[in-house]
Structure formats: C-alpha cells, structure tokens
Amino acid sequence: MTALRTCTTLVRDLGRDESGVTVVEFALIAPTFLLLLLGTLDIGQMVYAQSVLNGAVQTAARDASLEGGDTAAADAMVLEQISGVMPGVELNTSRTSYYDFADIERAEQWNDADDNGICNDGEAFVDENRNGQWDDDIGVSGNGGANDVVIYEVEATYTSPFRVPFMREAWGARTLSSSAIKKNQPFANQSGYSSEAGTCS
Incomplete structure (x- = not known):
C-alpha cells in the first residue's frame, strides 16, 4: 500500500512540475520562428535588390541616351551598383531601338494576302529596318541614333544569401529583371526607315 501511495504522490508531483517546459516549447516554436525570420529576410532582400536594380537601370538608360553615351560604361555602372546587394550577380543586357x-x-509593313498575321508564301514586305528579312518587331538591336526610342532591358541572376529552411527550391539562382524606355537626345538628324521592298518565302 505504501508503494502505491508513493507512486501516486510521484505522479502527482510530476504533473505539477513545470521545470523544462520552456525547452519543449522552444523546440516546438523554433523551426516555425526561423522559417518566418529567414523568409522575411529573404523577401526583404529581394525587394531591396529589385529597387536598387530599377534605379540603376533608369540611370544607365538616361546616361546612354546622351550624345556620345557609353553603353559599356552604363552596363558597368549597373553591375557596380547591384553587386553589393546581389552576391555573385551576372548581368544580361539588351537594347532595342525604334524610330518612335x-x-x-x-x-514591318507587308501585304498579308492570306490574312494569317505572318509574312510568308511570297507576300511582299517593306524592309524598314534594313536587315534583309521581314520582322514581326521592327526594332533594331543596339542603342540607336539621335532621337531614337530605346528599350533597355537587364536581367540580373544571383544566389540568395538566405537559406530558408524547408524551401530548398529557393536556394538556387534567382533572376530579377528591369527595363527602361528613353528617347535619345536630338543631337543630329534622325535617320528614317528604309522603303526597300522584299518578298517572304
């Protein structure tokens, strides 16, 4: 009977003992807390990186729109501004110019005889961008000339500095993109489109 009473007392005492409960609670809460903390830091870093990239691209596009604008120097400036925010960043840039x-x-203008939206089957077209073929986008690669409209596009690929637990797919390369449209300064006469004709095959 004494042994039973001792066991009952022991169970009652253990039920009232709260020492060690903090460790158990921490073990239950810590993974969720770390997931939220690192996830918040990761998203915050990505939003900040996008903001820095947008600002750098706008500045680079404006600098390149000036007479004698150096596109290589503009690209290098973008890389310099974002490299501190995006570890191991790699840039892919492009510029496409238009008359207006x-x-x-x-x-490019063409005679769409079969009304299929594609220049083919001997349909005549105007080679406005002077590249010897019909294009569904009249834009010319490069920074263009005086008074041309230029679309400057940048893709920045980097690895996130934060490793969010349970989300290994987000640990790899991440790509952010930004673009700017600027009109080059009218530092000379703007060259117009060609009127040379061609035929689609």
Whole structure:
C-alpha cells in the first residue's frame, strides 16, 4: 500500500512540475520562428535588390541616351551598383531601338494576302529596318541614333544569401529583371526607315 501511495504522490508531483517546459516549447516554436525570420529576410532582400536594380537601370538608360553615351560604361555602372546587394550577380543586357514610341513591337509593313498575321508564301514586305528579312518587331538591336526610342532591358541572376529552411527550391539562382524606355537626345538628324521592298518565302 505504501508503494502505491508513493507512486501516486510521484505522479502527482510530476504533473505539477513545470521545470523544462520552456525547452519543449522552444523546440516546438523554433523551426516555425526561423522559417518566418529567414523568409522575411529573404523577401526583404529581394525587394531591396529589385529597387536598387530599377534605379540603376533608369540611370544607365538616361546616361546612354546622351550624345556620345557609353553603353559599356552604363552596363558597368549597373553591375557596380547591384553587386553589393546581389552576391555573385551576372548581368544580361539588351537594347532595342525604334524610330518612335508608336513603333515599339510593331511588325514591318507587308501585304498579308492570306490574312494569317505572318509574312510568308511570297507576300511582299517593306524592309524598314534594313536587315534583309521581314520582322514581326521592327526594332533594331543596339542603342540607336539621335532621337531614337530605346528599350533597355537587364536581367540580373544571383544566389540568395538566405537559406530558408524547408524551401530548398529557393536556394538556387534567382533572376530579377528591369527595363527602361528613353528617347535619345536630338543631337543630329534622325535617320528614317528604309522603303526597300522584299518578298517572304
């Protein structure tokens, strides 16, 4: 009977003992807390990186729109500004120029005899951008000339500095992109489009 009473007392005492409960609670809460903390830091870093990239791209596009603008120096400036925010960043840049804003993503003029939206089957076209073929986007690669409209696009690929637990797919390379549209200064006469004809095969 004494042994039973001792066991009952022991169980009662253990039920009232709260020492060590903090360790158990921490073990239950810590993974969720770390997930939220690192996830918040990761998203915050990505938003900040996007903001820095947007600002750098706008500045670079503006600098390149001036007479004698150096596109290589503008790209290098973008890389310099974002390299401190995006570890191991790699840039991929492109510039496409147009005669006017209305020409952005416009196809070269052609006689769409079969009404299929594609220049083919001997249909005649005007080689407005002078590259010897029909294009569904009249834009010319490069920074263009005086008074041309230029779309400057940048893709920045980097690895996130934060390793969010349970989200290994987010640990790899991440790509952010930004673009700016600027009109070059009118430092000379703007060259117009060609009127040379061609035929689609």
